[in-house]
Amino acid sequence: MAKILVATEKPFAPAAIEGIKKLTEEAGYEFALLEKYTDKSELLDAVKDATALIVRSDKITLEVVNAAPELKIVVRAGAGFDNVDLETTKERGIVVMNTPGQNANAVAELVLGMMVYGARNQFNGKPGTELKGKRLGIQAYGNVGKNVARIAKGFGMEVCAFDPFVDAKDIEADGVKAVEKVEDLYSNCEYVSLHIPALPATINSINYTLTSLMPKGGTLINTARKEVIHEEDLEKILRNRPDFSYISDIAPDNAEELKKEFEGRVFFTPKKMGAQTGEANVNAGLAAAKQIIGYLKDGDETFRVNK
Template identity: 50%
Template sequence: MTKVLIATTKPFAPVAVEKITDILKTAGYEVILLEKYSEKKALLEAVADVDAAIIRSDIFDREVLEAGKNLKIVVRAGAGYDNVDLPAATENNQVVMNTPGQNANAVAELAIGMAIMGLREMFSGKPGGEMRGRTLGLHGFGFVARNVFRIARALGMEVIVYTRYSKAAAAAIGLKVTHSLEELYEKSDIISIHVPARGEHLKSVSYDVLQHLKDGSIIVNTARKEVVNEPDLVKIMEERPGIKYMSDVTPDCANLFEEKFNGRYFFTPKKAGAQTAEANLNAGVAAAEQIVAFFENGDKTFQVNK
């Protein structure tokens, strides 16, 4: 019998676990549940004899992947998958998938919420501003960015985008595509970052780009901290006292923000973009369905390691 491990230090909502389990058991699979584990040893033991695993932010490094002697597929319930060692999985002939788009609306709503929070001076009682009439710049144009566009347009914003790979898709829905990242940052009142933490995107938010910001701009990062060059961000915030940084991930230099930029930043205590009941359910169900499709039909549509 095919064994599927659900390994989550941050568990799925009970209703999501129930639906995931129903999908897998209906397919004739055995389900092993490992929740809120505090030691890696527990994960190593649990993965030892399973055929598949569904995870969230759980770390599947080389040691864990090699401990899974029968492991054929790992599905990260969510868009990001930097918590899985892709080269190690490929070497072990293990397929790694994500569930793109399932958390997109949840993350987009958080991005808009943080932008509003920044404009309203952190709800401190100081006079703030409104979204309507301002220009929102999308740094990247994946599933989350497309949902941010939908919401921002409803708020009466002008939306522009910089993307290398989705120019036609952006233009087709009426988005103005800038010629460069520098142009995007120069023309935007609010920047919303939506690029993965890999390749050319690592530290792409650098001083060369940030220096084009207007003073008074707001940067919203619901992606990963690795896409921002943190020393460069600190430098530009020192030079431009009106810039704010709102992030769904605490930067490594958080102590400098606390020391230097009171009232100009906000960091969620934990990455919260996908922390809604709806996103939780959508991503978990998609992960279970992808595992069944993989074993029953050889479907590798959402594979992220080649």
């Protein structure tokens, strides 16, 4: 009997586990669970007879793949999948999928929540500003970007987006202005929200040149990946532009130094919180289980990311 293993250092919500277990057993497969593991050896032992694997931010490396001779599919419950070794899994014939869109609203609500927090001076009692009438630039118009745009328009913001992989007509059909160059996004928007993956082309791409283009009072919001930020340039723009702010769901390596030197102008969540809602947790977990069952039964590879 094929075994579907949920292996998460950071556990799913109980409702998600119950749902995954029910789907797995109704499909005729064995369900296994590894939660809150503290040593990689626990993961290596758990995967040794797993046919399918559901993970969150857990690192699925060459070592893990080599320890799992029966493994056929890995599903990352969430949008990002840079925690999975795509090359090794592809070489082994293991399908890797993500669950796009399941966390999108949760991340988008966090973006707007952090924007309000920043605009109101982190609720320190001093007068702040409103979001209404301000311009928001969205860098990457995928599932999260679309939800950010939807909510931001509800605040009365003017929304622009840059995404070279999305047709401008599709962006503008949502009432969002499409810009041709990323530089135009930064130079025209008081707020820029990042939703780009960490790829060779994007790592350290958010640099001084781009951020220095932002209008007075510019705020950069990052709920994507830490690696896309050029951290030395971030410190430089904060030092050279006393009006600039940075709010992130992923703390940079020099977070403590930045908080001390630029108090009130930077904010970092204690840990990555974008998908940390009960609804997103359940949605992503159930989607992962359904995708595994669809692949094992029918060979459905709709959300494969390591083709």
